[in-house]
Amino acid sequence: MLYSKTDSENFLLFKETKMMKTSRLIMIVIPLFAASMALLTGCKYDVAEPPYDASEFKEPQSKSTISSINPSDVAPGVNYVTINGVNLDLVPDDRIYLEIPGPKVSSPDIIEKNSTIIKIRRPDLVTDMCIVKLVPDSGSVVRSGSFKIDPVIEPHGSFLENLELRTVSVDNDENVYITEASSFIIWKITPDGEKTIVDTASRAPFGAVIGPGGYLYLLGSNRIIDRVNLSTGDVSNWNRLSSNRQVRVGDFDNDGYMYTGGIRTDLWIVAPDSSSSAAGFYSQDSIIAVKTYNGFVYVAVTGPNGRFIYRHSTTNGTLGAQELFLDWQASQFGSLLFASMAFASDGRMFIGTDAADALVVFDPATNQMDYFYKGILPPYCKGIQWGTGNYLYMIGGNTEPAQDWKAYKVDMGSTGG
Secondary structure, three states: OOOOHHHHHHHHHHHHHHHHHHHHHHHHHHHHHHHHHHHHOOOOOOOOOOOOOHHHOOOOOOOOEEEEEEOOEEOOOOOEEEEEEEOHHHOOHHHEEEEOOOOOEEOOOEEEEOOOEEEEEOOOOOEEEEEEEEOOOOOOOEEEEEEEEOOOEEEOOOOOOOOOEEEEEEOOOOOEEEEEOOOOEEEEEOOOOOEEEEEEOOOOOOEEEEOHHHOEEEEOOEOEEEEEOOOOOOEEEEEEOOOOOOEEEEEEOOOOOEEEEEEOOOOEEEOOOOOEEEOOOOOOOEEEEEEEEOOEEEEEEEEOOEEEEEEEEEEOOEEOOOEEEEOHHHOOOOOOOEEEEEEEOOOOEEEEEOOOOOEEEEEOOOOEEEEOOOOOOOOOEEEEEEOOOOEEEEEEEEOOOOEEEEEEEEEOOOOEO
């Protein structure tokens, strides 16, 4: 096809016009691009601030974690459980829980707490799986692995009549002897729990102890000490102190001497031949409990000067000087009335009291005192006696608050002294 000159000129004119329009477009785009780049590179413009204040931003609170529980098997004799971890102090006391299978949840009795430990008392639980649950103010709920809690107490002798029980004693064959206050009955409970009547005391017993020859010696808050032949049931007078004496409690040493006392009677020493003499101590005090252990006789008294536990060394019935063993009234338990004493083989003294939490332990090696098995044992302890093994036998009950009277076998996790 042939083009004319006029067509060629028109084509060139069209091409030139198109190039001019393209140049104008480029000149408009470049300034817009530059403005955008300026905004991105930090030039300040009058625009709205971000919807948050960066200065108020806070790091998340540190999390509480549990690393271990000691011991993992809370066996008999264990009085405390320690929860180990980090940031444990961030958890409020009332947000620490113990969970066992089923709907049961309880709050532990906390003894000590800091960032790395929570020390609690042995809980009143028996389970193969107890879990510690922490609920911090913020952060996730923390649960530990499970730990085991063994049983430590059971009724002994099936005393269901709710009659006042007065004394508890244990022979070398682990037979337990319980006396009743009103009927004077002497009960025998064998290790397998069989209960039979030995005989009836001639008067209301106040104290009782197994002594030389395997006899049961009864003290009746008067001047007469009876002796019971546990094989035949025969009851006879063993000793009559001088008039106006009211011995209530006593114990024998390894040489066969009995140390006994009562209300403002002095401490009396009765020899193996049943002859007796006053030791010259505690004539103005009421002797509440007497216990021999490791070459000493321990005497718990209450009187004009307060409540104390003293001790004397003893050799063949001869007493040494009076030593203060425990200033009871100056302790945190000074308002409680003590009723009986027993020693563990490691030297710790266990003291039965009239309180709702009835058993207190004193460690002379550390001079520390605390409740033992708090919240687990029955209230109002009237008597305790260690057997030949790990069991402490205990009478619980009180006529004042109409508390049931029962005998219990308590696994202490260690032998008696």
